[in-house]
Amino acid sequence: MSNTWPTGVFSARLIQNLSDEGAISAGRPYDPDQIQPASLDLRLGETAFRVRSSFLPGPGKTVTERIETLKLHEIDLTKGAVLERGCVYIVPLLESLDLPETVSASANPKSSTGRLDIFTRVISDAARSFDIVPAGYKGALYLEISPRTFPVLVRTGSRLSQMRFRVGDARLDAAGHKALHAEQTLVFDPNMDVGEGVSLSIDLVGEGRNGLIGFRSKRHTAVVDVDKKNALDVLDYWDPLVNRGSGELILDPDEFYILVSRESVHVPPDYAAEMVPFDPLVGEFRVHYAGFFDPGFGHSAAGGTGSRAVLEVRSREVPFLLGHGQTIGRLIYEKMAERPEMLYGSALGSNYQAQSLKLSKHFKSYP
């Protein structure tokens, strides 16, 4: 390939270049808003395989070989099909890769997918880990999907996950985060810690929202069509949670919660960010399914002033007490290979710029 690819996270323009050079193939044209400021949405192919269990192919094995031994049945997605809660499905994606030797990729659920509690991970052939595609990878991509809370209606072309491309490792270290914060203000709270990333804490007071602090999913709901925006009544799927004075919330391990950060955050245009657990040793809860934060999220010039991070929260194993202001995650910033022409918010179809507590785009506004 002719190009020398620059170090850092690829912008929409570089992703388009990769595609033009044949490093990404799709078999059909991209949707108009499929290439985002720093990621590419991945689309479901024509078949879903219901499998007995999740798996990693491991060295020398293809995903197709594993599907053959684990599949229970095949589902045609061309006219749409419902994926049931608690089941595991593998879907070959429309996009496949022939990456240059220096370019690697990583995947994450889209925020809209995480907010529906749909567990998704990208698998590549011979993969030893989920969601990581090594530099120079050539082959197909598959998505493991397991809806945890709501049954979901999906079809060929539905976009549940997204991929970033990069050369090298351009993540900031503690000194880099401090310097960037001093220059561009990454988190709008003087008391928050900026070091190995930007710490985020939880808002359990609900100031300015009449005490609304979050939502807990209902059980045994109707189906969610992942391709329909502003379609569903919030109260058919969620119980609103209101602060009654304590500023505390006990997470039930069987329930799924949407909560919001106390701080507003900012991703400057030359950076992308990823949310990681605050401390892997605090194992009682997880706060991120979706972890990508786009360049320009929370950026004033892109209409993002005051954007909070929405948190998808589940307790593991035991009930767990969360308190207002408890640190729950960290944003790690990574340098872009170049500044994207379009930022989150000004880009086509951005749904969550300047968000406060916000359910996925499938729900009508509340209250």
Ligand SMILES: O=c1ccn([C@H]2C[C@H](O)[C@@H](COP(=O)(O)OP(=O)(O)OP(=O)(O)O)O2)c(=O)[nH]1
């Ligand atoms: O756990 C997360 C992950 C992301 N975000 C924010 C930051 C990110 O920039 C924005 C959009 O995320 P993403 O691009 O993953 O969502 P989407 O479903 O593709 O939304 P859109 O259609 O607006 O691109 O949501 C959160 O608040 N919480």
